[in-house]
Amino acid sequence: MANIQIPWLTAIILLPLCAAFAIPFMSDKEGRSVRWYALGIGLADLVLMSYAFWYQYDINSSELQLIETYSWVPQLGLNWSVGVDGLSMPLIVLSGLISTLALLASMKVERKPKLFYFLMLLLYSAQIGVFAAQDLLLFFLMWELELVPVYILISIWGGPKRLYAATKFILYTALASIFILVAALGLAFYGDTVTFNMTELGMKQFPLALEVLAYAGFLIAFAVKLPIFPLHTWLPDAHSEASAPVSMILAGVLLKMGGYGLIRLNIEMLPHAHVKFAPLLVILGVINIVYGAFAAFGQTNLKRRLASSSISHMGFVLVGIASFTSIGMNGAVLQMLSHGLIAAALFFLCGSTYERTHTLMMDEMGGLAKAMPKIFALFTAASMASLALPGMSGFVSELTVFLGAVQSDVYSSSFKMMVTLLAAVGLIVTPIYLLSTLRVVFYGKNETEFKFDKFQADAKPREIFVTACLLIPIIAIGLYPKLATTTYDLKTTQVASRVRAALPVIVEQQPTQKNSYFSSTAFSAPKVIDTNG
Known part of the structure; x- marks a missing residue:
């Protein structure tokens, strides 16, 4: 009997999408069964990807695996081509974990529950499609598909300025994504053969001028998503208005698409152009680190402070991928995974705090530690991870990026020293604003006297479970980084070698x-x- 080839990746990508289209036909108007249905689908997809990657994926190989290619729209050259390697596999697992936890975090949604969970499952499918796509047109399609549910989720279930924040988000990201399509068409139609396959494009020999133009186009799109200063201004507005589950996905997964795109398309496909742009990426990374840290310190809105913090932390990704070292590239990927877990935990706890205080202004809180000791403890643990406390993933990832930058033999000593000193300023400011947040929110004087019922105010078992599912891998990676690095170490080494050869x-x-x-x-x-x- 012939072996049956199971389309693992196609099933993982399409399961949430197909399941979402069953929601409109469900008779549950109050959404009780819909929320459990959506959570079950998210959990099933997480289990499916965990099984597929555990038993079908070989971490000792840097090559693409689980490759599936089907002709989709041949007239346009669009193929359903998916595959995973050390770069995409851990990010797909991160997406599945955070999206499933976000579904669990949204169990209290009462307004239009069918539409909400439909969009959440659609977003679940699209973000996995981005990381798995091996066809540039398919990548662009998934990238665009992910924008629509985020826009609607913010504009309907967001805060008072939700329409402004959602419109700003869609304008920035949709307009920037056009550059992906333009650059993809330019690369695909160069030469005697037309192809959108990323592997084939990576083997093409492009003129340096074309590489530079395509690199610039991709960089603009990914700079908005990452985000990179000065194309970051949509992020604080989106976070401050989005609901907690949407913020979890936005910070935990969607920002990582920018870093992933830079490595997958800009560096792996256009290494010669990357040589030209690398110093600029380092400079922009340092600006992100310092600017984001000081911007966070100046915020009085809790969510906006955390959003600015994300800008700072994603700066380390830029420094790492532009270091020309395998350890720097390794640290950049680890920083994406680490920040995804930490940011998701912080924004979830921020949402839990908002549900009880009905305010995001820190000066209107204060003294919450006595009323919410469990939330205070969880918030403190997540904050310690964010400020890179030794023993947590944030410390390992940022230290690895620093080592990669310092050990680089491509940049001069004076350049590396300046980068290190400026980045250190951001590292010094980070614990100041995070510890200040804990002091103001949980120990400061509260102008408004909150009347909590001690049995209702503190964290519920569901909230503790969601946070624990994020803190456990944060601590595990911090104590034993190989849990994460073994999944992508060979791939980052391969990418770094390819760039150095250019x-x-x-x-x-x-x-x-x-x-x-x-x-x-x-x-x-x-x-x-x-x-x-």
């Missing part, structure tokens, strides 16, 4: 510039022969 050959350098490509404090390069045209 470096030009240095033919003239001063004694003080030895082994350095970008070598002066003005970020100018020595004279080189560009062997790549």
Whole structure:
């Protein structure tokens, strides 16, 4: 009997999508059965991907696995081509975990429950499709599909300024995503053969000018999603108005699409252009780290403070992927996974606090530690992870990025020293604003006297369970990083080697510039022969 090839990835991607279309036909108007149905689908998909990756995926290989290719719309050259490797597999698992926990966190949704859970399952499917797509048109389609449910989720279930925040989100992200399509078409139609397959595009030899233009187009789109200063302004507004479950997915998963896209498309497919843009990415990363930290320190709205914190933490991803070292690339991926878990926990607890106080202004809170000791303890643990306390994932990921940047032999010592000092400023400000948040919210003087019922005010078992599911891997990775790094270490090493192979050959350098490509404090390069045209 012939072995039956099970389309694991197709099933993982389409299960939430197909299940979502059954919701409108359910007779439950109050949403009681709908919420359990959606949660069951999310959990089933998480179990399915865990089984597939545990038994069918080989972590000792850096190559694409579980590849599935089907002709979809041949007239447009659109194929259903999916696959996973060390870069996409952990992010798919992260998406499944956070999306399932977000469904559990949204059990109290009463307004239009059918529409809400329909959109949540649609978003679940789209974000996995982004990480699994191996066809550029399919990648673009999934990228666009993910924008629609987020826009509606914010505009209907958001705060008082939800329409403004949702409109700003869709304008920024939708307009920026056009650059993905333009760059994809330019790459696909170059040469004698037309292809949107990422693997085939990675083997094509493009003129340097075309690589640079395509790189710039991808960078604009991913800079908005990551987000990178100054294209970040949609993020604080979206977070401050979005409900807690949507913020969990927005910070925990959607921001990681920007980092993933930079590695998958910009670096892996366009390594020669990356050599030109890498110093700019480092500079933008440092700006993100410092600006985000100081912006967070100046916020009095709890959600906006956490959103600004995300901008700062994602700056480490830029520094890591532009370091030209495997350890720096390794740290960038670990930072995406770590921040996804930490940010999801913080925004969920922020939502739990809002449900009880009905305010996000920190100066209107204060003294909540006595009324909510369990939430205080969980919020403190998540904050410690965010400020990179040793023993938690945030410390390991940021330290790895620093080591990768410092050990890079491509940049000059003066450039690396300046980057390290400026990034250290952001690291110093981070514990200040996070500890200040804990002090103001949980120990400060409250102008409004909250009258809590001690049996109603503190964390419920559901809230403790959701937070624990996020804190356990945070602590586990912090104590034993190999739990995460073994899944992608070979892949990040391969990508770093590919980029280093694209470096030009240095033919003239001063004694003080030895082994350095970008070598002066003005970020100018020595004279080189560009062997790549």
